[in-house]
Amino acid sequence: MPENPDPNAPAEATDATPQSGLDRIVANSARPLSWGIFLAFAISVYEVIARYVFDSPTMWVHETTTFLIAATFLIGGPVALARNKHIRVRMIYDTVSPATRRWLDIVNSLIAMVFFAGLGYAGWILAYKATHTPTGDIHFEGTGTAWNPPTPALLKIIILICVVLMLVQTAIHLVKALRRDVSSEENRKR
Numbered sequence: 001m002p003e004n005p006d007p008n009a010p011a012e013a014t015d016a017t018p019q020s021g022l023d024r025i026v027a028n029s030a031r032p033l034s035w036g037i038f039l040a041f042a043i044s045v046y047e048v049i050a051r052y053v054f055d056s057p058t059m060w061v062h063e064t065t066t067f068l069i070a071a072t073f074l075i076g077g078p079v080a081l082a083r084n085k086h087i088r089v090r091m092i093y094d095t096v097s098p099a100t101r102r103w104l105d106i107v108n109s110l111i112a113m114v115f116f117a118g119l120g121y122a123g124w125i126l127a128y129k130a131t132h133t134p135t136g137d138i139h140f141e142g143t144g145t146a147w148n149p150p151t152p153a154l155l156k157i158i159i160l161i162c163v164v165l166m167l168v169q170t171a172i173h174l175v176k177a178l179r180r181d182v183s184s185e186e187n188r189k190r
Helices: 011-015 021-052 061-082 098-131 151-179 183-189
Strands: none
Touching: 021 061, 021 151, 061 151, 098 151
């Protein structure tokens, strides 16, 4: 939430405002990264035409499409957090005082940080195992198909990056919640 939201403004207008410079960068990256969905659609159309019109199926479209959709889905987590569009029980959050809202934000951030730290640890193990052999040599995990692209390893790296990014975003949100002055918000409400 912004530092001094208008209490009469609709919740949607104040919640979509990025809280930090990192949030602005992440939120602004959403549009270019969302083109991955369009690219997945375009190559799927290409596959249908190649397979059924020219009887020349590809072996790379399915795995590429799966990778693009999964990567775009993973990037949605940091984008939702940057735009403050994560899951929240609005019925409760919007009815409590600004001071209580601040404490809910603090507790939520602390719980989320513990979750992201655990998920980051698991993501590190997954990414390391997907990019290294048991002897420590670098070798990216493939799909095991005839084409065998390294997309499983790349997705595990993206998972790790997104989780670490969300951990940093949440830490910034926690600091902002701790510093937020709710007395001015309560005075304006009266």
